[in-house]
Amino acid sequence: MEIKEIKEKVKKLKDELKSKELKKEGSSSMGIALKMGTEFVAAVFVASFIGFHVDKWLQTTPIFIIIFFIIGSVAGILNVVRSSKMINKD
């Protein structure tokens, strides 16, 4: 009888601990927002950098930087979607 009670209590406490841990992880939404921001900007930055240098090399000034800017935006969205998937998985 007593052992059963203790087992129930342990189960209850464990569940409580689990829900507390989940809350803790979700609390740093500011960090998540900042992560997404850098993730997006970094891709745009890298792609534009590549486009700029391809233009400089081929002397076709606005064309490749525009193309790579768009590609960078797409890659940035891809990065954001991937990292949000990772957050949802946890």
Place this chain on the structure above:
Amino acid sequence: MANPMQQFEVKTIGPKIVFGNFDVSFTNSSLFMVITVATISILFTLATQKKSLVPSRIQFLSEMTYEFVAKMISETAGSKARPFFPFVLTLFLFILFCNMIGMIPYSFTVTSHIIVTFALAAFVFIGVTIVGFAKHGLGFLKLFVPSGAPAILLPLIIIIEIVSYLSRPISLSVRLFANMMAGHAVLKVFGGFVVSLGVIGGWLPLGFSVALTGLEFLVAFLQAYVFAILSCIYLNDALNLH
């Protein structure tokens, strides 16, 4: 009033040393890197001096750090990443101690300079790429080709994937640098408010300063953790192609 960006100035200590086109003089930044490495070495040497079954406080601390990082690696990158444990532990401890030593008043925060964080991130990026090629050979390039994509879209998708891959070191380094620099600048700005508002109005920004200091300690730990865990995730991509 004091300039909030003054704390990030790099000053030369001792004589100026120039190698070719590079200025390699010893600066306050290098001094604090040396202090960081020395602190970590001393702490862990002391902790492992007396190995007892019932650990002392300092031994417990080092064991906890070890287990924390070991768990992080096995959870994100699996058992194949075991050989990279020393690297990840070193990376985590270096960033953590740089951030924490930067919180001491009058000290210098090494990680608030993008060149330092970028060097760390570039090292991780190049290392992970080499590991990927060493493990899978040219098969590593499959990372850029998602399975099930239509053949017509492949050229575009591959370029996008490559850009996404190349953006990793940038986002990794900018995140750490921006967090550290912004936090320290904000602390200094609120400190300046306390001085300029005087005894009457200075209490509110003083309260903010105290709260922000607490937040900064959290950020210092969290950013070191994020840097280490993202390195593990990238390592996982290279070790187990998905």
